[in-house]
Amino acid sequence: MTPEMAAPLVELSGASLVYGREGEKTLALADATLSIGKGEFIAVVGPSGCGKSTLMKLVTGLLPATSGSVKVHGEVVRKPIKGVGMAFQNATLMPWRTTRDNILLPLEVVEPHKRRFRANRAEYVAKVEALLASVGLGGFGDKFPWQLSGGMQQRSNLCRALIHEPEILMLDEPFGALDAFTREELWSVLQNLWLERRFTTVLVTHDLREAVYLADTVYVMSRRPGRIILKRPIELPRPRTLEDTFKPGFVDIVHELRDCIHKEHA
Amino acid sequence: MTSEKSLNALRLAMPWLVTLVLFLLWELACIGFRIEEIVLPRPSRIFVVTLERWQILLEFCLQTLWTTVIGFGLAIVAGVLIGLAIGASPFVYSGLYPLLIAFNAVPKVAIVPILMIWLGVGPAPAIITAFVISFFPIVVNVATGLATIEPEMRDVMRSLGASNYEILTKVGIPRAMPYLFASLKVAITLAFIGSVIAETVGGNRGIGFLMLSAGARNDTATTFAGLFAIAIMGVLMYALCVAVEKRTTRWAFRGELVH
Structure with a gap:
C-alpha cells in the first residue's frame, strides 16, 4: 500500500467554507489541510454536523472553498470535477428506471461513454450485469429500485457510483440507514471492489469500526466549526475480515479514535 | 370460495x-x-327527453367535447412548457408566478364577454376559456415536480458532469410526470366547466347553449339532460386521463392499484 505518493491526487490546503451571507455566517469547515494519494482510501469521522459532508462537496467542486485551495491533479477546483462517483445514505435511485437502467445512468452522461452509448448499449448492459453480480445482485437488473430491500438498493447505489470507473469515489454515510448485518456485509463488498479496482475513496461516516475496517487513513474532525484534529494511518493488513474487527489491534485503534472524539467533546 | x-x-x-x-x-x-316538472323533473322524464332529443344532444355534446379537448390540449402544451420554465429557473419563477396567481384569481366568466368582442360568437371563446381555466393546475404541478428534485440526486448528476439540460431531461421531466398526470385529472374537468361557461354566456352551439335556451323555454327536463351529458363526458375524459396515467407512470404507484 502506498497511501501518499509523491504527487497526491487530491490536495486541500487551508480550505475553509462559510455558509450564508452577511449577518448569518456559519463556518462549516475550518482550515482543512489534507492530501489523498491516488488509490488511497480515506475515511472522515466526527460528530454529526461537523462538516464532513462539506469536506466532500469541496473535494468534488460542488461547493467552492471560501478560502484556501482545493486541488485535484494539481489543478485548482472551481467547478464540479468530472468523473466522480457519489453515493449517499439515501440511495437516490430513480424510481422510474429499472435497477439496470439506473446503473446505466452515468454512462449516458459521462464522456467518452456518452458518445458511444447508443451504439454500444449491449456492451454496457453486460458491464452492468457483471458489476451487479459482483455485489451479489445478479439477476436483479429488471427489478425497480422500490422492489428491492434497503441493502439491495444501497448495493445498486454503489454500482451506479462505480460503473463509469471514476477516479474518485465519494461515499457520504452510505451504510448509515442499514441494519448492522447488512452494513457489515456491504463493508466487505466495498473492500473487495476497492481491492480489485483501487479507486481513490473518501468515506464520510460516524461509524468508527466502519472507518477502521475500510480505510488506509482515518481523519477525525472536531465539532463545528469542523477542523481536522487527528490523522490516523491504519496499517492493518488487507483483506480485512469481520473477525479482525474484534481483535485487539483493531479494537485499540477504534478506542484511540473514540478517545480523541470524546476529549474534543469534553 | x-x-x-x-x-x-x-x-x-x-x-x-x-x-x-x-x-x-x-x-x-x-x-x-x-x-312540478318545471321545478325538478323526474329522472325517468329526463331519460325519456334524452331519448326523444338524442340527435341534438349528441350534436351539441360533440361540439362541447371538441372545444373542450382542443382547449385542454393547448393547456397541456402551454402548462408543461411554462411549468418546466418556472420549475427549472428561479428567475422565471419570481417573474411569472405572481402574475399567474393573479390571473388565476380572475373569474373566467368575466373574460368571456371580452373574448366575444374580440372573436365573435363561435367555438373560439369556448376553446380559449377551457384553455385559460385548465392550464393553471398543470403549471403548478409540473413546476412542483421539478422543484422537489432531491438535492442528493442533483449532486449525483452534477458530480457526473451533467449539464442543466441533462438534469432536466433525465431527472426533472420523468419526476414531474406523475405530478403532470395528477393535474390532468383536475384540469380536464375544469376545461369542461370553461367551455360550458363560454357557451352559456354567449354561444350559439354546445351543451351550455342548449341548457340555457331550454331553460329559457321552461324546458327543465332538457336542461337536466344537458347536465347529465356533461357529467358523463367529464367522467369519460377523467377515466381516459387515469388510463394514460397508469400506463405511463406505473412506477409512481409502486405497483399498487389506482382508481
Whole structure:
C-alpha cells in the first residue's frame, strides 16, 4: 500500500467554507489541510454536523472553498470535477428506471461513454450485469429500485457510483440507514471492489469500526466549526475480515479514535 | 370460495348501485312531494327527453367535447412548457408566478364577454376559456415536480458532469410526470366547466347553449339532460386521463392499484 505518493491526487490546503451571507455566517469547515494519494482510501469521522459532508462537496467542486485551495491533479477546483462517483445514505435511485437502467445512468452522461452509448448499449448492459453480480445482485437488473430491500438498493447505489470507473469515489454515510448485518456485509463488498479496482475513496461516516475496517487513513474532525484534529494511518493488513474487527489491534485503534472524539467533546 | 370474487364484483357495481338508488329516491321524492316538472323533473322524464332529443344532444355534446379537448390540449402544451420554465429557473419563477396567481384569481366568466368582442360568437371563446381555466393546475404541478428534485440526486448528476439540460431531461421531466398526470385529472374537468361557461354566456352551439335556451323555454327536463351529458363526458375524459396515467407512470404507484 502506498497511501501518499509523491504527487497526491487530491490536495486541500487551508480550505475553509462559510455558509450564508452577511449577518448569518456559519463556518462549516475550518482550515482543512489534507492530501489523498491516488488509490488511497480515506475515511472522515466526527460528530454529526461537523462538516464532513462539506469536506466532500469541496473535494468534488460542488461547493467552492471560501478560502484556501482545493486541488485535484494539481489543478485548482472551481467547478464540479468530472468523473466522480457519489453515493449517499439515501440511495437516490430513480424510481422510474429499472435497477439496470439506473446503473446505466452515468454512462449516458459521462464522456467518452456518452458518445458511444447508443451504439454500444449491449456492451454496457453486460458491464452492468457483471458489476451487479459482483455485489451479489445478479439477476436483479429488471427489478425497480422500490422492489428491492434497503441493502439491495444501497448495493445498486454503489454500482451506479462505480460503473463509469471514476477516479474518485465519494461515499457520504452510505451504510448509515442499514441494519448492522447488512452494513457489515456491504463493508466487505466495498473492500473487495476497492481491492480489485483501487479507486481513490473518501468515506464520510460516524461509524468508527466502519472507518477502521475500510480505510488506509482515518481523519477525525472536531465539532463545528469542523477542523481536522487527528490523522490516523491504519496499517492493518488487507483483506480485512469481520473477525479482525474484534481483535485487539483493531479494537485499540477504534478506542484511540473514540478517545480523541470524546476529549474534543469534553 | 368465491366470496372474494363476488366482493370484487360488488365493488365494481357500487357506483352503479349508488346512482340507481339516488335516482330512485329522486323519483320517489318528485312523486311524493308532487314536485312540478318545471321545478325538478323526474329522472325517468329526463331519460325519456334524452331519448326523444338524442340527435341534438349528441350534436351539441360533440361540439362541447371538441372545444373542450382542443382547449385542454393547448393547456397541456402551454402548462408543461411554462411549468418546466418556472420549475427549472428561479428567475422565471419570481417573474411569472405572481402574475399567474393573479390571473388565476380572475373569474373566467368575466373574460368571456371580452373574448366575444374580440372573436365573435363561435367555438373560439369556448376553446380559449377551457384553455385559460385548465392550464393553471398543470403549471403548478409540473413546476412542483421539478422543484422537489432531491438535492442528493442533483449532486449525483452534477458530480457526473451533467449539464442543466441533462438534469432536466433525465431527472426533472420523468419526476414531474406523475405530478403532470395528477393535474390532468383536475384540469380536464375544469376545461369542461370553461367551455360550458363560454357557451352559456354567449354561444350559439354546445351543451351550455342548449341548457340555457331550454331553460329559457321552461324546458327543465332538457336542461337536466344537458347536465347529465356533461357529467358523463367529464367522467369519460377523467377515466381516459387515469388510463394514460397508469400506463405511463406505473412506477409512481409502486405497483399498487389506482382508481
